[in-house]
Amino acid sequence: MSSPVHLSTGRPGQEAPATPPAPGRTSRLSDRGLAVAFISPALLLLLAMSVFPLLWALYLSFTDYSATRGDAPQFVWFGNYTAILTSAQVHLRALTTLIYVVGAVGLQTLLGFTIAYLISRRTRGRGLLTTLFLVPMMLSPVVVGLFWRFMLDAQFGVINSMLGSLGLGQVEWLTRQRTALISLIVVDTWQWTPFIMLIALAGLTAVPKYLYEAASIDRASEWFRFRTITLPLVWPLLLIAVLFRAIEAFRLFDLVYILTSGGPGVSTETLSFHVYKVAFLGFNTGTASAYGILMVLVVIVLTQLYLRYLSKLKED
Amino acid sequence: MRYPKRRGRLPVPGRKIHLATAAMLLVATTTAACGDGQDDGAKASAPKAPATIPELTKDPLTLSFIWFEWPPAQALETFANAEYKKERPNATIKVNTVPNANWHDAMFTQFAARKTDFDIAILDSQHIGEAVTNGNILDLTDFVKTNIDVNAYNPYLLAAYGQFPQAETGQRDENASLYGLPLLGDTWTMIYRKDLIGDKPPQTWDEMISVAEKCQADHPGVSGLAFHQANGSDAAAVTYNTVNGVYGGNLWNAKERKIEGVLNDAAGQEAMNVLVTKMKPLTAKGSGNWFIDEVNAAVAQGKACIAFNWIAASGGLLDPKQSTLGTTREQILDKLGFATLPSQKTNLVPLGGMGMHVSAYSAAANQAEALNFMKWFERADIQKKWAAAGGVPSRTDALESPEFLNAGPFNQVYTDSVPRMRDMWNVPEYARLVDIENTNVNAALNGAKRPKEALDDIARDQQNVLDSSGRKGGGGL
Numbered sequence: 001m002s003s004p005v006h007l008s009t010g011r012p013g014q015e016a017p018a019t020p021p022a023p024g025r026t027s028r029l030s031d032r033g034l035a036v037a038f039i040s041p042a043l044l045l046l047l048a049m050s051v052f053p054l055l056w057a058l059y060l061s062f063t064d065y066s067a068t069r070g071d072a073p074q075f076v077w078f079g080n081y082t083a084i085l086t087s088a089q090v091h092l093r094a095l096t097t098l099i100y101v102v103g104a105v106g107l108q109t110l111l112g113f114t115i116a117y118l119i120s121r122r123t124r125g126r127g128l129l130t131t132l133f134l135v136p137m138m139l140s141p142v143v144v145g146l147f148w149r150f151m152l153d154a155q156f157g158v159i160n161s162m163l164g165s166l167g168l169g170q171v172e173w174l175t176r177q178r179t180a181l182i183s184l185i186v187v188d189t190w191q192w193t194p195f196i197m198l199i200a201l202a203g204l205t206a207v208p209k210y211l212y213e214a215a216s217i218d219r220a221s222e223w224f225r226f227r228t229i230t231l232p233l234v235w236p237l238l239l240i241a242v243l244f245r246a247i248e249a250f251r252l253f254d255l256v257y258i259l260t261s262g263g264p265g266v267s268t269e270t271l272s273f274h275v276y277k278v279a280f281l282g283f284n285t286g287t288a289s290a291y292g293i294l295m296v297l298v299v300i301v302l303t304q305l306y307l308r309y310l311s312k313l314k315e316d
Numbered sequence: 317m318r319y320p321k322r323r324g325r326l327p328v329p330g331r332k333i334h335l336a337t338a339a340m341l342l343v344a345t346t347t348a349a350c351g352d353g354q355d356d357g358a359k360a361s362a363p364k365a366p367a368t369i370p371e372l373t374k375d376p377l378t379l380s381f382i383w384f385e386w387p388p389a390q391a392l393e394t395f396a397n398a399e400y401k402k403e404r405p406n407a408t409i410k411v412n413t414v415p416n417a418n419w420h421d422a423m424f425t426q427f428a429a430r431k432t433d434f435d436i437a438i439l440d441s442q443h444i445g446e447a448v449t450n451g452n453i454l455d456l457t458d459f460v461k462t463n464i465d466v467n468a469y470n471p472y473l474l475a476a477y478g479q480f481p482q483a484e485t486g487q488r489d490e491n492a493s494l495y496g497l498p499l500l501g502d503t504w505t506m507i508y509r510k511d512l513i514g515d516k517p518p519q520t521w522d523e524m525i526s527v528a529e530k531c532q533a534d535h536p537g538v539s540g541l542a543f544h545q546a547n548g549s550d551a552a553a554v555t556y557n558t559v560n561g562v563y564g565g566n567l568w569n570a571k572e573r574k575i576e577g578v579l580n581d582a583a584g585q586e587a588m589n590v591l592v593t594k595m596k597p598l599t600a601k602g603s604g605n606w607f608i609d610e611v612n613a614a615v616a617q618g619k620a621c622i623a624f625n626w627i628a629a630s631g632g633l634l635d636p637k638q639s640t641l642g643t644t645r646e647q648i649l650d651k652l653g654f655a656t657l658p659s660q661k662t663n664l665v666p667l668g669g670m671g672m673h674v675s676a677y678s679a680a681a682n683q684a685e686a687l688n689f690m691k692w693f694e695r696a697d698i699q700k701k702w703a704a705a706g707g708v709p710s711r712t713d714a715l716e717s718p719e720f721l722n723a724g725p726f727n728q729v730y731t732d733s734v735p736r737m738r739d740m741w742n743v744p745e746y747a748r749l750v751d752i753e754n755t756n757v758n759a760a761l762n763g764a765k766r767p768k769e770a771l772d773d774i775a776r777d778q779q780n781v782l783d784s785s786g787r788k789g790g791g792g793l
Contacts, residue, residue: 064791067428068450079789087793154602155619175604177764261417263547264604265759280421281747283428284792
């Protein structure tokens, strides 16, 4: 007969009564040992798949190692970092990436929040609408890139066909300097606006109704309610969504690869696309590792700034 | 019995044990991931293939190739399984394919891992330098001496698909080592609309441009020209290199490893001007990212007067299911003509095609089978059968055989073009050189750079790549 299971109903802070070991458990395996045994596979996997590659990349970043040449790595210390930080090629890609991140995330935030706000005001069909809006987010970026590539084709694409039927001229969406980056921003916005919308919708539905009721009693205007109730309460959650999207956009590779290959010329080459070229065209593994480490540092610094701002918001 | 409740941080001895355990795990992981370090420490050099083919296995064996996705890849698998199996019933041929843009990466990332899932890499001629320098493919020199009749080939074809260091145009260094054997020959063909510009193809480059200009003006909706302009693979680079050659330019001075001042000399500038200011305006709007498939689509849909494409990729143009030019092959051929490229100051044409190279990391039984396959494939009778199956052979007797010349309307173009071929730089830095050229030519073609600026940038950046081999840090930027 098994012992009855005691469930603690005490409040936090109360000392829980000691639970006797289950019958049949070997005396050698303590709770602690059991915990280690359960955690070890995940820990080993984490070490092998994440921690080791990161440390290995850090080590390689100080060397001139090339994965294909097979020579032993020779230390160049900060040579790779200096070269990257002073390279005009890298500065150009950084500017392109910055424009892209600001453009795409800004547009997505604006549209995402607007859609979420409109959906949150509906009482019927909200679930269906939300699901429909989420469809683009569920598609693979490669698939999205491929069908947008067809749609944006200057000769055969449906976008130009529609423009033509409106009496407007053909636009070279993917092969002109001005339009290529805009096209990337539009495609990314199409796919990832639902993400911002989803987070914003969660924030909007969590706003206590009584605040709005109180504001209505005080005859507050729609704009006043939005400015003083909705936005301040949703803002921290929205910022987290923006942070996630900014990190994702900063690492953009797949859409560039499929849609423009970085062209025309290198005008849509982002930092990630450039790292790929450094790593796999010339197999300059040491330089590519330093490049990658620098990108990780940028993301960490940006994240820290965001988190501090969020903490300050909470304190306020 | 009461169990002690843990609160807060572990006591110091416990933490030390945890840290030590984590460090040991990390060291163990590192050691396991790095292996014994022999590969990394050893200086790479191409291992030698035996002069004679080792005893072949009687067990079932799959001989794997790696190529990019295009019709000849499927043709090779079908042909090899049909014909090679007659001699080696236990062998199955598998041609693995990747998208063209990933071709180099797919092969060389596996080479970098010192383990390949393919036995025969089908390398572009320009990849040979990188693979040889890194010791990724077998040195076939002794094998070729014993098993291959080298006199059966145009020397440049044998050199282009196997020799390293690179062969000068039209010459083969008898003393140089060979690392591959020809699989598929190729060059550009000029595809022209006989119903729009007449039966006789233009003979000079200038004439070709003026004919295309007139055709475009006379036939609204049809562009004068269609050619490769994309910045992926070697698309835009081959286009510029072709015009550069025709207008008497040079890609580099191979002996002095000098590009700056050679590529962007007067002839090079003239070629870039012709390409950007005379040829580009005759192309369709938005064609700045066109490569093989897009050019073929434009021709098949009757949207181009004159087009340039690789011969090996032109077979689909004669398929009525893919064309609006006719409902039968004959109807299509009434409208389409295929000719060698027009000449101008020279008659050079681009060398395309690929060779077969044995992976240094393949199993011994598979390497032996690969050598046996290559010996079989280069036989005179098999080369003719390959020609009849839609392939482009390299042996002279096969190139001049009725099996080849009657197999496609563009095959005579290839045979006539062989003495006119010029290749790119076959050096370990090839991938970076071609990327620099691709992106800059693409920029010039799409208005992102002026022609002179683009050419000067190519020459400067490529020279930097060649000169930076001993630089400490920042290689590859």
